[in-house]
Amino acid sequence: MFYERIRELRSSLGINQVEFGKKLNVTKQCISNWENGNIQPSIDMLIRICSVFNVSADYLLGLKNECSLDVSGLSSEKILHIQHIINDIKNC
Numbered sequence: 151m152f153y154e155r156i157r158e159l160r161s162s163l164g165i166n167q168v169e170f171g172k173k174l175n176v177t178k179q180c181i182s183n184w185e186n187g188n189i190q191p192s193i194d195m196l197i198r199i200c201s202v203f204n205v206s207a208d209y210l211l212g213l214k215n216e217c218s219l220d221v222s223g224l225s226s227e228k229i230l231h232i233q234h235i236i237n238d239i240k241n242c
Contacts, residue, residue, distance in 0.1 A: 153184060
C-alpha cells in the first residue's frame with residue numbers, strides 16, 4: 151500500500167522522482183525503490199515524507215483511507231468554497 155500511495159501522491163503534486171528526491175535529500179533511485187516496493191523508508195524518513203505530502207502516516211501506510219486537508223488559518227468563507235469544489239469533483 152505504501153508504494154502505491156507514495157507514487158499517487160507524488161504524481162498528484164506533478165513532480166517526478168528526481169524532484170521529490172530533492173525535497174527529501176535522497177536520490178531518484180531511493181524514490182524508485184520505495185515506489186517499486188523494494189525497500190521501506192526509515193521512520194524518520196516516513197515522517198519527512200508525510201510532511202512533504204501533508205498527510206498522516208496512517209494514510210500513507212494504508213491504515214486509513216481518509217485523507218484530510220489542513221484548513222487552519224482559512225476563513226469560514228474559504229473553507230465553504232473548498233467544500234463546494236470538493237462536492238463538484240465528487241459529482242463529476
